[in-house]
Amino acid sequence: MRILTFLYSFEPGGVERVALRLVRAWRAEGVDAPLFMGRADGAMREEMAADLAYEVPRQPFAIGWIETLWMIATLPRVIVRLRPDALFCAGNSYTIVALAMKLLLGRRCPPILAKISNDLERRDMIPPVRWLYRRWLHLHGAFIDHFIGMEHPMEGEITNAIPAAIGRISIIPDPALDEAQLVRLHHAVGSARNASAGGIRFAAIGRLAPQKNVALMLRAFACGAASLDSLTIYGDGPEHATLSALCRNLGIEDRVELAGHVPDPASRLPDFDVFLLSSDYEGVPAVIVEALAAGLPIIATRCSVSMAALTGHGALAHLIDTGDLQAFSAAIRDAGRLRQDRAASLAQARRFTVERASQAYLACFQAIRRPAPTRQNNFLSSN
Template sequence: MREEIAAHLAYDVPRQPFSTGWIETLWMIAMLPRAIVRLRPDALFCAGNSYTIVALAMKLLLGRRCPPILAKISNDLERRDMVAPIRWLYHRWLRLHGIFIDHFIGMEEPMAGEIEAAIPAAIRRISIIPDPALDEAQVMRLHHAPRPARKARTGGLRFVGVGRLATQKNVALMLRGFARGAAALDSLTIYGEGPERAMLTALCQDLGIADRVTWPGHVPDPASRLPEFDVFLLSSDYEGVPAVVVEALAAGLPIIATRCSVSMTALTGHGALAHLVDTGDLDAFSAAIRDAGRLRQDRAASLAQARRFTVEQASHAYLARFQSIRRHAPACRNNFAPSD
């Protein structure tokens, strides 16, 4: 994804003697302390709770020299998908976050209560900033993009999904729901790549839908393709605030999605802008696909909701949070010895 990152920013990328993707977290823990000592940042941003182990490592390795850390909670904290013993350990791990994270960002209002329940020590250190999924120009391009008439090409509905082909996304549920609920001329396109691709394409064969499911893989800016379709599908077991739903709202697509996050109801206008079903509920998901031809989207309400989740809206709020934790933290630069 290196070609997709924003231009005109200063990137500090350590030289890699070999491919480090398979040890990504350990590589960050090994490389980041030296970069912090050299760059002396005012604050660190942990872009998701998958990386909070790196934040803990920085606190342990650097001590008082570690800048304050602001962490975005990017995924569901309940994790009902986990088996009980693992879930118990995970919740104990979450409670420790209150010790080494200085400030927490939730991506939609219901996440404040979720964070407080999972990390009691975080109370009064939580801000809600709607996830900056798109910029204003992208939202408007999606909203005004020409939309082919329904059933104009094939006589069937064109369903679309976007996401990594990984266990969390439960694409198998989407395929089974499509096989059971879609009409004979309906089609499904799934943008994304991941470790489950071979299993999922084999499942298509088993379900007898291989000729109606298309796998373009990972493509730059898949959101720009959404106006070509009729209905958006999301089948995840857990999410934070899924950016793909914001993209579908901007494009004005009817949405069928699982209740994969505490924020899904608020994100979809208290359910008015999506047909929501329980996670893992194949009967409900397939029934929603069967009735998808009746779905109509309030495009004005969808646009208004999508515009809450823009870079322009979030950037000022993020800057204010960084300035706030900097004011209330020790002067980290003064903690570096002159010899560093």
């Protein structure tokens, strides 16, 4: 079986990180799993793909600003040449490419398995835009052959948004970690944290983009944190300058570090006391799984239909409504009282390992594959 995964770049993102982890796992299990990249740049390249073979087209100019159109233009030839048994559409932002492949290739397009990686309700949108978005989702049933949800509550969310998906949905907990990383995080916690003196050390991981509503987190920290508390945020993005200015305006620039992108930010979590998430919407946030593996108390918004199930129905996190500054501030103010059941936290995180997910994905690909003629393996990879 040949499974072709296509990604825009190595720019930091949970969707891309998980997809690269799956490709690596499939290859380790002997699956023919070519990887096609629209471009070879991005901060995750050295971390996630230093030894991972992939194909990338020659670029006549910088294509980052038209990466979707570039993928639509270059991917069909790769599909026709490789004749994969299935395409892996790694997240919501790639489904426009999946639609284009069905339209451009017709019967030559292999079955497409798509992971629903983000919230489908999108209550953050203004009504006209949300109406258009819902119509777009409704169309997915016509060109996606099978859907993957990342946690059980997503099945109802998917069928509500895409009625044609009924009977074509599998739930596979998102492989946010591998078993070795999970064990490292679990055992690294304790000594570093117990050595803490002074205030509470808060941490967050995420792209500095509107979806993450980091501004809410900063305002809540300014209102609720004690003078010795600190906050470190790993991640970069278009709002970096705006958020830096907000820190200065709130008078917290000496206690907040916008640390930027770092390799494997989850490995830093054992150095902290409490994990924060302020997103307006998410699918199943991988950073919450990482925080669970590290045994950190968690304060998070109800940014996903899956948040309750992901956090043991509130037993493993303090959940607040999205956008609720007062509740977020109060939770930060009372963070010193938070305690985490490390055994339960580890058991929950273990559901989300690539070792468990890999075989489940392969079973889904086997179920949707079509009989194919014998072909030569003509995948040429380059780094």
